[in-house]
Every structure is written in C-alpha cells, then in structure tokens.
Amino acid sequence: MPSSRRAFLGAAGALLLTGCSSDVLGLRRAVRVAVSWSGQELRAFHKVLDGLGALDYPVEVVPLGDDISTAFGARSTRRPDIVMLPQPGLVPRHLSDLEPMPDDLAPLGQARLWNELLTHNGTTYGVPFKTAHKSAVWYRPSVFEQAGVQPPRLWSEWLTLNRTLTQAGITPLSLAAGDGWVLTDFLENVLLGIAPSVYVGLAAATDPRPSQQPQFGAALRLLGTMWSAPGVLAGGVKESLVQQFPDALIEVFGHRRAAMVLASDFAEPVVRSFAADPDDIGLFTFPPMGPGAAAPVVVGGDVMVLPKPTRDDARDLVRRLSARTAADPWIKEGGFLVDGRVSGYTPELTRLAVQLTEPGEQLQFDLSDQLGRLGDINGLWRVLTDFLIQVGGRGAAVVPGAVDDAIDEMRKVEES
Secondary structure (H helix, E strand, O other), rough: OOOOHHHHHOOOOEEEOOOHHHHHHHHHHHOEEEOOOHHHHHHHHHHHOOOOOOOOOOOEEEOOHHHHHHOOOOOOOOOOOEEOOOOOOHHHHHHEEOOOOOOOOOOOHHHOOOOHEEEEEEEEEEEEEEEEEEEEEEOOOHHHHHOOOOOOOOHHHHHHHHHHHHHHOOOOOHHHHHHHHHHHHHHHHHHHOOOHHHHHHHHOOOOOHHHHHHHHHHHHHHHHHHOOOOEOOHHHHHHHHHHHHHHHHHHOOOHHHHHHHEEEEHHHHHHHHHHOOOOEEEEEOOOOOOOOOEEEEEEEEEEEEEOOOOOHHHHHHHHHHHOOOHHHHHHHHOOEEEEEEEOOOOHHHHHHHHHHOOOOOOOEEHHHHHOOHHOOOOOOOHHHHHHHHHHHOOOHHHHHHHHHHHHHHHHHHOOO
C-alpha cells in the first residue's frame, strides 16, 4: 500500500530521537529505525519504544514519509538498521538488499498471508509489526436509524442503501480521492469479491496485465455504478478529488455532511477525536458481491526488515518489537491491529481482528502494493482518478464508455 496515508495525522517533524545519537555524543551507535509514520502514529510508536524499557543501545527514529523506499539506497553510517516497510509487496523486489530474519523470528513471517510475501526459498526476510484491515466502512448509526436502514449484507443492498439515503436528503459517502490508495482499496475489494482467482493471479504474476482480464473491467463497471449515482459523494467529484484521508473522516464524524466512509482500522483515532457524539460510531465490513459469495477482506500492514549489513543490536530491537505485548501502548492509543491477536481492542477493532483470523475468510493482501509500478501513483491510482472524474455523479449511462477508457489507460501503463 502506498505510504502517503501515513501523513494523514499531521506532518512529520524533524528527526526524532529515543535515547542519544552516537553521532553527537560518541556513545554506542544508535539503531536507526526508518518509518513512514507521522503525527499521532509516530507519537504512538515512540510510546511503544518507551515501553520496551532500558536498552543497551540508543534508538533513532527516522520518519521518511513517502520516501520510505530510499531506505534501501546507498550504504552509509546514516542508513537505517531497521525499516518499517508499509508495502510488504516490496520485500520480494529487495531480497538482495535484505538480511534474513533470525531463526527464532522466522515463523512470524511464515504465518497466514505473510508467508508468500516475506518468505522465499525457505528464508524469511521480514516479520509483521502492524496489520491493516482495508475493507472497513465507518458510519454514523444515528443517520442509518433516521433513514430506517441497516448496514448492507450484499453489494446490491449497499447501492439500495445509498439511494435511500439520498432520497432522504442525506449524502451517503465521503471519498478521499485525493489519496489514490483509497480508490485502489475500493477497486480491490470489488475485484476480490467477484473474481478472487483473478485477484490472486494478478498478485502473483511476474508481468501482470489487469487490462487483459475481463473481470477487471467488470469490477470497474460495478464501482462506476456506485460512484456515478447522483448525490452519492459528499461535495461531488470536485471536492472528493482534493479531499485527503483525514478530511474524509472529519466530513462524516466532525462536519456530519456524509453518512459513511471506507477507511481502514488505522482511522480509529481520527474518528474518535472528531466524532461529535462518541456513541454515534459504527462499523461494517465490505459486503459480499452476491448471495453465497465470500466477503472480500483486503489486508495491508507494516513489516520489519533488516537492510544489509545488519547488527546484533538491530536484531535485538526487532525481537523486542515482535513480542506479543510490545504494541500495547499503541493499541491503547487506537488504530492498531497485531497479526493473529484478537483481544485488547475496542469493540470495533475487535470485530476486524476476529475477521482477520477466521478460517475460510476471503483474505488477500493489497493488490496495488503487489503490482509494483502498475499500482502506484502513475499507474492504477491515476487510472482510477480519471475514471472517477468521468463517472462521478453523472449517472450510470456514462459508465460503459468510462470503463473502456480506463482499460485503455491501464493498457498504456502496462506497455510503458
């Protein structure tokens, strides 16, 4: 998943430190941890580090934001010792830059979902730190009650719900189209819901070609049906295109100008900070696309990797951060899920955590992450942004032509 969402809680400050930097004081060399977090997330991570107790070495936290991939650049005394990578799909492309995980931590990277990304030829190159549930929809129950509706159990019910809300004078959806990854999250849920085998095939392909898959076009048509409905998007397309992730949350829970928003579990701190009524917070997950189908669950997360060459102090810190209770301070802050853990959360996040562990769920990692350049800001992000511009609020009649245009645009990206 592209890391721009990490800025949604505030701009990162200058270099932040835990302990003392050896570059200044000549002490034992600090373990440098590169992260993409800022604002509340960065503060929460510092609380996690503080909770580890006294360490034999200083720790230096380097917030790189969208430039997190530069952590794999030239070797130097200033390079990171640990990278909190928000795009697990990058691990297979950087094996030559990474040290294997210590044997005692390897099983963590071999767990369900993570194994295909973090383990190669029997060697584990990363372990999960933070899991993200990308199929969550936050809403205001009072608005649903006012309109006499319930959370949808099927995709078709969601479309009906939107119509009912608009007829009642309520704007259904706040969309953070200014962050392209929100648009890809929407498409990924639809595609996974209608064609899981195609989703998996694209994720595993060495030369993926979404434009050649009829189901990719079908997913666009379904998504276009929702986005093209008049009155569905708060502020219309114009406002949606400049709306960042936190703004979309505030639109629902602060300004109360929309009923719901597709937003991962890490939205929880913003939702609770801005909710005018703390009891008026509800959550449902992306519904199945049809009767008898499994509900899609798109998963993201942050994994810990060790750039070459590594040191014993870095391995020690990874071990400590991998401990079952290490993330408790962040869990207390909200918006944090630990892989395989289902306790200690708020009721909303507990529901998400349980869904991530239940057998038979249709769980898959974020596709845009695994597509590499095809899924980034110049690929699927841009294709979906242009698609939204064409269809947003203009009625279903425009969708077929817009789908054809989006497929042509995706083909150009694939061939470039």
